[in-house]
Amino acid sequence: MSDVQLRGPRPGDWGWIVSRHGALYFAEYGWGTDYEAYVAHAVGELAENFDPAREAVWIAELGGAPVGSIACARKDDETAQLRFFLAEPEARGRGVGLALIRACLEFATEVGYRRMLLWTCSGLVASRALYERHGFTLESEPGPFPYDATRTEQILARDL
Template sequence: MPNHQTARPDQPVHEMRAFNRFYTNLVGALDYGRHLHTPYTLTESRVLYELAHSPRTDAADLRSELSLDAGYLSRMLGKFEKDGLVSRAPSQQDARRQHITLTAHGRETADLLDERTRESVGSLLSTIPAADRPRLAEAMRTVQEVLSAGRPPRGEDVLLREPGPGDLGWIVQRNAALYTAEYGWNTDYEGLVARIVADFAEDHDPHLERVWIAELDGRPVGCVMCVRDEAPGTARLRLLLVEPDARGLGIGDRLVGACIDFARGVGYREMVLWTNDVLKSARSIYQRHGFVLVSEKPHRSFGADLIGQDWRLPLQGGPR
């Protein structure tokens, strides 16, 4: 007797198409511009997002990463250039390639689109009972893992974003846990990090100070802070961290680069940082970005004998 419950061979195709129809309608993908009150389509917004967050911004990389037709992308970039969102120039590495850079107006537009998208998703999630949200998140991670067929993570999979609820606490917890595991530091270091984070949370100028969280596959894997120093016109880089299982993807470089670009963009004259000589990987990143060692001094902190180092990076222009 035949089993009528046996799925048809094409059943997964029907189920995936049904899910796609359901999800695109749910998030307003078919009328994205009106959904988020923006003149840009979903594809245009995605390109702006990549330009704002991806370390690879050559036109050829964008075309490959997003599987876009070359002519379509070229027309889109032309529209962005006309709107004052991007500038185009030959790549310094290969004159045959075109490097795309967001203008200040373009970055503001990308940030606005990102903010509206987060608000839209937050509004959607607010309708879901709190007890169901972990199950939903796990289901989405499962979809990603299955469809990526075990592909290892790439640098371009990493998102740099502003901190959300719980992220500042994550910075304290992960700094304490990692530095204890890797260097044997005691809870004095956790106390220092907690004070730095608390000071930022309680009183910071969002125009002059910022935190970045590096996110991979929906989880935080790195962070850095840019805060005002006591010296006028000086920014201080603090709390650079990358999770061990996410190292090798260029995350530290991107976090430091984002910090420097922000500091330069808002008019700081220089950026400084304090670190310890045992943090060799971080020091290599700082050197690659042009920081110069200006002084060092032995000290006893966090239960260890260390050599503290002060580094400095001049920034173009003066304060605004």
């Protein structure tokens, strides 16, 4: 299918996740530095409080270069949160997203979570299709997306 390799985080990867989210979402959707600051804060919280027994982070590589990321973070004892999902444009359609989401779901199931949720917004068609392919459904739409007034904040979830 593809030559995607997944690995855990190494020094520099937390910053790469923040940087690529900021640059990519600006390039594709026009989101500003406030979105990048949100990602930086959330990545920092995960890194500082990281529990390898209940949480995991993967970097996807093609040809030894990072092209994607995802994290399984603890929301509560029963619920994991899929976070920081990203696939570089040149890597899309090559199995990167599938490999990352599957790794996240498998890990969450193995460590005993019963449910997984994720936070996204309307209009992200490709990622939404991947989420739905893996059993996620829309649980709620709390309101306008804080980083793009043309979109609606969405919570998707699925049982594990």
